[in-house]
Amino acid sequence: MAAIRIDQIKKRYGALQALGGVSLEIAQGEFFGLLGPNGAGKTTLISIIAGLGRADEGRVSIHGHDVVTDYRAARRCLGVVPQELVFDPFFTVRETLRMQSGYFGISNNDAWIDEVLHELGLTAKADTNMRALSGGMKRRVLVAQALVHRPPVIMLDEPTAGVDVELRQTLWNFIGRLNREGHTVVLTTHYLEEAQALCNRIAMLKAGQVVALDSTAALIRRISGSQLVVRLTEGQLPASLHPLVSHPDELKQGRQYTLRVNHHDEVEPILAAIRSAGLTMEDLQLNQADLEDVFIQIMGGSQ
Numbered sequence: 632m633a634a635i636r637i638d639q640i641k642k643r644y645g646a647l648q649a650l651g652g653v654s655l656e657i658a659q660g661e662f663f664g665l666l667g668p669n670g671a672g673k674t675t676l677i678s679i680i681a682g683l684g685r686a687d688e689g690r691v692s693i694h695g696h697d698v699v700t701d702y703r704a705a706r707r708c709l710g711v712v713p714q715e716l717v718f719d720p721f722f723t724v725r726e727t728l729r730m731q732s733g734y735f736g737i738s739n740n741d742a743w744i745d746e747v748l749h750e751l752g753l754t755a756k757a758d759t760n761m762r763a764l765s766g767g768m769k770r771r772v773l774v775a776q777a778l779v780h781r782p783p784v785i786m787l788d789e790p791t792a793g794v795d796v797e798l799r800q801t802l803w804n805f806i807g808r809l810n811r812e813g814h815t816v817v818l819t820t821h822y823l824e825e826a827q828a829l830c831n832r833i834a835m836l837k838a839g840q841v842v843a844l845d846s847t848a849a850l851i852r853r854i855s856g857s858q859l860v861v862r863l864t865e866g867q868l869p870a871s872l873h874p875l876v877s878h879p880d881e882l883k884q885g886r887q888y889t890l891r892v893n894h895h896d897e898v899e900p901i902l903a904a905i906r907s908a909g910l911t912m913e914d915l916q917l918n919q920a921d922l923e924d925v926f927i928q929i930m931g932g933s934q
């Protein structure tokens with residue numbers, strides 16, 4: 632049985648087609664990445680999975696429980712960390728987590744609450760009122776709220792947006808542990824290095840459609856090949872090489888360029904074109920391409 636099964640989900644807001652028939656199956660125990668630019672439909676899809684929005688067509692189930700017809704059971708299987716900092720300003724951190732436990736019918740949950748507080752670096756703030764916390768600490772509490780009922784599926788919507796390095800490390804250490812213990816994790820993030828390091832498999836959304844779905848390693852290997860980073864002493868890259876540039880902004884900035892190459896034997900013709908243009912190189916590196924390069928190519932429509 633899949634942790635999450637998404638079957639032909641469609642959602643329209645007036646003239647805008649937010650989701651155009653999305654189908655995905657996420658296995659139990661996966662660390663799954665859901666990536667896409669702003670407006671791709673990620674948050675709409677997450678809202679439908681969480682039961683906060685209703686699809687126009689299609690079906691979503693969590694551990695076999697339909698999110699519409701069996702909402703209570705589906706919601707009990709899911710912990711969601713939203714993008715927005717939503718909190719009740721009248722309670723302490725511990726009171727907030729106790730109340731969240733109560734929403735799921737869980738009492739005498741203090742031992743697990745204490746463990747979550749410890750793992751997220753919140754122990755010293757347990758008796759602090761929510762409104763007195765910094766933005767980073769409030770985000771930690773959001774994560775704790777999502778985990779307080781020990782859900783088998785954890786959905787993180789931009790959990791590290793605008794937070795410090797310490798929180799990122801604390802969060803990923805804990806989430807990584809839960810994933811190793813069998814929890815399914817679904818992550819949306821604009822930090823593609825996080826997705827590359829953490830996710831076993833990735834789906835990319837563009838204009839409400841799944842445009843790529845594969846293991847992280849296979850996406851990088853299949854789509855990008857390698858990167859040749861060239862830094863010129865002066866001058867502009869020859870026009871014949873412009874189609875190989877991974878990051879179009881580099882053509883405006885000048886001097887340093889990242890070029891896509893699929894095989895090492897493609898490097899010498901590139902260097903020959905640079906020499907023929909009368910240019911000299913200050914630095915040269917051949918690197919394995921990363922997920923950011925894959926993302927740019929797919930969203931740019933080059934693959």
